[in-house]
Amino acid sequence: MKYVKQFGIILGVTCAGEACKHLIPLPVPASIYGLVLLFSLLALKIIRLEQVKEAGVFLIEIMPLMFIPAAAGLVTSWGQIKGILLPLCVIVPFTTCFVMFAAGKATDCMLDRAGDSADSVAGRKDGEQHE
Amino acid sequence: MNEFFLNSAAAGVVLSLVSYFAGMEIKRRWKWAVLNPLLISIVLVVGFLVLFDVDYDAYNESARYLSYLLTPATVSLAIPLYQQMELLKKNMAAICIGILAGVLASLGSILALSVVFGLSHEEYVTLLPKSITTAIGMGVSEELGGYAVITTAAIIVTGVMGNMTAEHLCRVFRIKYAISRGIAIGSASHAIGTARAMEMGEAEGAMSSLAIVVSGLCTVAGAAVFAGVY
Numbered sequence: 472m473k474y475v476k477q478f479g480i481i482l483g484v485t486c487a488g489e490a491c492k493h494l495i496p497l498p499v500p501a502s503i504y505g506l507v508l509l510f511s512l513l514a515l516k517i518i519r520l521e522q523v524k525e526a527g528v529f530l531i532e533i534m535p536l537m538f539i540p541a542a543a544g545l546v547t548s549w550g551q552i553k554g555i556l557l558p559l560c561v562i563v564p565f566t567t568c569f570v571m572f573a574a575g576k577a578t579d580c581m582l583d584r585a586g587d588s589a590d591s592v593a594g595r596k597d598g599e600q601h602e
Numbered sequence: 603m604n605e606f607f608l609n610s611a612a613a614g615v616v617l618s619l620v621s622y623f624a625g626m627e628i629k630r631r632w633k634w635a636v637l638n639p640l641l642i643s644i645v646l647v648v649g650f651l652v653l654f655d656v657d658y659d660a661y662n663e664s665a666r667y668l669s670y671l672l673t674p675a676t677v678s679l680a681i682p683l684y685q686q687m688e689l690l691k692k693n694m695a696a697i698c699i700g701i702l703a704g705v706l707a708s709l710g711s712i713l714a715l716s717v718v719f720g721l722s723h724e725e726y727v728t729l730l731p732k733s734i735t736t737a738i739g740m741g742v743s744e745e746l747g748g749y750a751v752i753t754t755a756a757i758i759v760t761g762v763m764g765n766m767t768a769e770h771l772c773r774v775f776r777i778k779y780a781i782s783r784g785i786a787i788g789s790a791s792h793a794i795g796t797a798r799a800m801e802m803g804e805a806e807g808a809m810s811s812l813a814i815v816v817s818g819l820c821t822v823a824g825a826a827v828f829a830g831v832y
Contacts, residue, residue, distance in 0.1 A: 478674075485674045498741025498822055503815055505677035513684040520684065527678035530671060531807075535640050535765070535797040537672040539618040540665040541736070542640070542758050543647045547658050548751045558719040559756065562729060566711045567760050567790050568771060570733055573707030574813070575777035575786030578700030582779050585696060 477526035480518065484509045607660040614664025621646035638766040640794070676735075676793060679811035682800070686808035693781055700782065701813050704789030705820045708733040709828045716832060724748055726832055730825040732756040734818040735792040742822055746829045757792070764791020765798045784809025789817045 488505025495504075512518040545552075552559065607613050625642030651661055662669075683690070690697065709730060716726040728748030731739035736757050743753035764787060772783045780803055787799040788810030799810035 481674045481678055485677050488673075488677060498738060498745055499819070500673075500735070500737030500741070502673045502676035502737060503735070503818060505673065506680045506683075506811070506815055509677050509680035510683055513680060514687065520681070523678070523681060527681040530675040530678045531682070531797075531800055533671070534675045534793070534800075536618060536622055536643075537668050537675060538640065538758070538761070538794050538797075539622065539643050539647060540614065540662050540669050541754075542644045542762060543651070544658055544662060545644075545755050545758060546648055546651075548755050551749060551751050552755055555721070555725055555752070558715070558721060558725075559729075559752075559759075562712065562715045562719070563732065563756055563759050564763060565715065566708055566732065567763050568767075569711045570704050570708045570790035571764070571768070571771050571786040572775050574700050574704030574789035575772065575775055575782045577703035578696050578782035578785045579778050581696030581699050582693060582781065585693070 474526050474529075477523050480523050481509070481526055481530070484512065603654045604656050604660050607656050607664045610664050611667065612664070614661050614666070615668050617647060617650060617661065618643065618665050618668055621650070636766065638762070640765050640797075641762055644762070676814075679793075679796070679814070682804060682808040683811050686805055689781065689805060689808070690812065697781065697785060697809065697812065698816075700785040701789055701816045702820065704733075704785065704813070705817050705824055708789070708817075709821070709824050713828055713832055723829075723832065725752075727825070727829050728752050729756055730828055731821055732760050733790055733792065734821045735814050738818040738822065742825050746825060758794070761791045761794025764795030768795055768798050769802060780805035781809050785813050788813025792818070 485501065485505045487508055488501040488503075491504035491508070492499065492501040509518070509523070513520065621643035622639055624646060625639030628642055629637045629639050647661070650656070651658060712726070712729050712732065716729065724747055727746035728743055730746065730748070731742040731753060734742075734757070736754060739753055739757045740750045743750050768787045768791065772786060777783050777786055783802065784799050784806040787795045787806065792814050796807065796810040796814060800807035
């Protein structure tokens with residue numbers, strides 16, 4: 472029952488996120504309200520980590536699977552996409568790489584400037600990463 | 603077959619699972635970078651639907667319990683983020699600047715390329731939210747008068763590309779710190795990329811989750827400004 476309870480708490484927060492979306496007229500989805508809400512509840516120690524951990528970690532682990540149905544749906548939007556296919560084929564890959572470069576390098580740069588004091592907490596450097 | 607999928611609450615989920623496991627097996631055997639399990643599973647599912655003449659809607663309806671978990675899973679991203687709170691607190695300035703750089707790079711490069719390709723205003727605003735999570739991106743696109751269907755397609759392709767290439771790009775770009783890699787992946791390719799960041803490491807995963815939220819919200823404001831430019 473432990474995992475059911477954990478899943479129940481996560482669903483409860485999800486539900487509260489849906490309520491926020493219902494009440495606040497902004498283009499912010501329920502999942503984002505829920506994420507911020509769960510983070511706040513954990514930070515304020517209203518929910519303890521042990522009360523959600525295993526179920527949450529399981530959900531995150533199987534997350535890639537959840538994108539399959541939506542991604543397979545791309546075939547149905549082919550009719551609308553083919554008109555701007557060429558620009559899309561350039562813009563999407565280029566901007567994806569460029570954003571990764573800009574965000575990563577900017578963060579690296581700032582962490583370097585913060586100096587050695589931050590080094591110890593900035594996470595593993597290259598070379599120590601991965602298996 | 604179509605009839606069967608329409609009446610089955612399991613067939614769509616099973617097809618997705620089998621495709622994903624096939625994808626992981628193929629990746630394990632050939633170890634080729636382009637062989638991303640997510641990409642392979644998408645191709646296999648589409649191939650199956652075409653081959654057996656199953657409507658996408660019938661499959662999607664049958665796979666709904668898989669999609670159903672997406673919102674609680676996204677909410678759960680708060681857990682690794684909380685576990686890495688110390689990292690977040692100590693590097694707050696770098697993280698904020700990094701995400702902001704990502705948002706500006708995204709909006710700026712889309713503006714520049716839209717001008718180069720001579721896209722219409724509607725096509726331009728359709729692409730503006732392409733790097734952020736689907737649910738926010740669709741809303742932004744609709745609000746600015748874009749085509750939400752194309753936005754969704756661009757967002758998903760962006761995510762899958764990020765999922766496929768993140769690890770290699772971080773190496774090619776020589777991004778040093780785990781924090782920076784996480785911020786880069788989350789800013790560029792939202793939740794689908796984050797799924798990969800989670801596999802790379804705890805710090806990467808947590809920072810990528812954070813970047814989804816912050817860059818998503820910043821893009822809501824930023825896209826409205828950029829929409830007025832072109």
